[in-house]
Amino acid sequence: MTTTRTESDLLGPAEIPADAYWGVHTARARANFPVTGVPIGTYPFLLRGLAYVKEAAALANRDLGLLDSDRANAISVACREIREGALADQFVVDVIQGGAGTSTNMNANEVIANRALEILGHAKGEYSHLHPNDHVNLSQSTNDAYPTAIDVALIEGVDGLDAAMGVLHEAFAAKAAEFSGYVKIGRTQLQDAVPMTLGQEFGAFAVMLDEDRHRLRESAQLLLEVNLGATAIGTGLNAPMGYGPVAVAHLAELTGRPFTSATDLVEATQDPGAFVHLSGMLKRIAVKLSKTCNDLRLLSSGPRAGLGEITLPALQAGSSIMPGKVNPVIPEMVTQVAYTVIADDLAVTLAAEAGQLQLNAFEPVIVRALSQSIAHLTAACHLLAERCVSGIQARPEVMAARVTDSIGLATALNPLIGYRAATEVAGEALLSGRTVPEVVLERGLLSPEALAAALSPANLVPTASAG
Template identity: 70%
Template sequence: MTASHRREHDLLGDRDVPVDAYWGIHTLRARENFPITGTAISAYPHLINALAAVKEAAVRANEDLGLLAADKADAIAAACREIRDGKLHEQFVVDVIQGGAGTSTNMNANEVIANRALEILGHAKGDYRHLHPNEDVNLSQSTNDVYPTALKVATVSAVHGLLDAMAVLRDAFGAKAEEFRDVLKMGRTQLQDAVPMTLGQEFSTYAVMLEEDRSRLSEAVLLVHEINLGATAIGTGLNAPAGYAEAARGHLAELTGLPLVTAANLVEATQDCGAFVHLSGVLKRIAVKLSKSCNDLRLLSSGPRAGLAEINLPPVQAGSSIMPGKVNPVIPEVVNQVAFEVIGNDVTITMAAEAGQLQLNAFEPIILHSLSESITHLGAACRTLAERCVSGITANTETLRATVENSIGLVTALNPHIGYTAATGIAKEALATGRGVAELVLEKGLLPADRLAALLLPAQLAGTGTGLAGATT
């Protein structure tokens, strides 16, 4: 040992590790081997906390079964609790994308926990004679059951945050649906005039879509509660004593507050990534529908003079370095881009799950990375869209009313009363002359004025069944 480094040993030989580092030689080699993203696993606090919870559950199970002395168990558990409280996260330094099926992540955790536990016991970091990363912290475990279990616990925790963010956006759209419930406008199909509706109806669909997707996400994440802790290397439980799997699961469920269950077939569970594929598919569904909603917001707010200009998005920044006064829909645009990322991540997760071979999938690190990015970015996108855009949207009510009054699509509402042939003629003449549908119907005596007025009431046109102020004739 020098003043600045300590010497550690592994199967490849000796290396010097910074004396203040809680990580050790395995982590050092992993840092050198995987300079891929520049993003360390410390960027994923859900994962770090989950790893600490798994290690604490394992040490308590080992203590229960008489495999670990109480002083070692207490020191390891104390180190794990510190990590779960947010300490030492900066010591998790390996790149999130790594070879080895997550072994580098598991060893990073083992070394950090061991060295902190050594300090708690009054020993120097790296003095593994007293407490060892593999023999004590990793006792009865393998990367192949620790890493997938931690990934699932982390994913469940992250999904809960996404569900909360989606609820915020759902409520924002719901509030606008109520605010705009009496604002009549033209609906469109294939970007062509269709039939009247209210702006409130339009915004209510965005709230409903979000709530539907929250339900699907809540269902999908239930599959992620099945864990393989106790499977060790390939699912046979080699080197784990009888009763360990259930003891470790029980401690982990207590620590996390999650209703975790041990897979019925641990060999299958150790190699199968189907739950992640399914969850990613639901995240893709959320992304697709969220992006569609943002497409609508951008289209409805297009203008201000040469577009639809039916709604106004709150201006949040100048839109151009060359065009004075231009304001762009930057918040929907950033949400669109998050959606594109999530859709791409789904392809990555699909391919990683498919690439597993025999008794293990070696590609869970990229599944972790992709799932984490999708979940956290979708959550941030939902909150940003709600707070920076949807909550400040206003309606251009006069523009909306004028489109209804001038729309040829209005004739659809009269079709059952004047007949398809007559309605077609009215539509053609209105298009050719620029005259209003109601005006032509009255001129040709197709309906009496009072009957026409009743048919063109906003409540009748939009099917809301409520009295809406204003005439459209």
């Protein structure tokens, strides 16, 4: 039989596995919220955020004479271990929970307290020596420690996503350079438009990513203003004089980031606006990634009955019945990730709107949505870069044939023969099945030399040299 220890709360005693670092409050939450099956320990950046905040609080309480050095040091060591990946399996409460994040906060308090007890030479659960509430949670409430930890966590998560987007950006930029000499027909509304290079097409994908990386970093800057020290509703009750600035200063030093106290702590405690802003940015990234992946699927469609201008890496058999079929599985996966991010953004929007008076009780679902979106987008960017974009091959012979056959060539002749004549040429070519150059020569509208010059790559794609 599993040995246990007895812990008590306002509801009475409960048996806790003797080897568990979590305690009675976490046990209640595990029983109450078996919802998603995804524990908070799934997201390492969330655990790091919690550990940073708890260590900053312990150091501030030590500086103000509220916590002795031995306890403060033990808490600090435990927090650092957690940031390095230890005890992740002990953060077991579900990401969706009632109580405005109290279960997450208490899971962290209990794990840190029990690890600190071990460091001090005591057994787990001997809270008379170091208590989850009286010492780890000293001068805090869930309402300031939890959202501050979320801020720290999301900034770290954004760093990872930014790096992944950088990998994908470089993959597209490399392909843009590789494909810079391949002239193809551009398309608007899925109809032939005018020539461009495949390099320009892939360069646009790279530029879109780079733009969104800048906007993502801007969104993360809003998370640097925190409400740590304002406790339950932003008035600072139960925090000693000067605690907030000292705790925030320690948080800034520990993380190496310029965290500051919010100007209005009452407002900061109830307003999740920065989370809404970040969520909107994640949705923007998702939408653009999905659009890019839709383009890759169109460009690689076929291989013989579609556009077929590029070939994606073959990763797995595409059908259980059709021999030789290979599907664009990575772009399909990324688009499905985008759908989940878009849905998560709606969840964040609704949860933020549902806040009442001095607190938003629905921050747990905001945390789940943002954490999931960041984690999924990060993985999707890496996979798209490494298992798709880096292996894309061009089919220049297909692109060249499409350019020659395209009615879009008539547009390039507008300056030489006029819009009306070009329109007539395009119409005749379309009806007769001949090419635009053939019709132009038959009508004597241009000499062969002038036509060849007009339809040269340099004239068709004036910026082709830029990729």
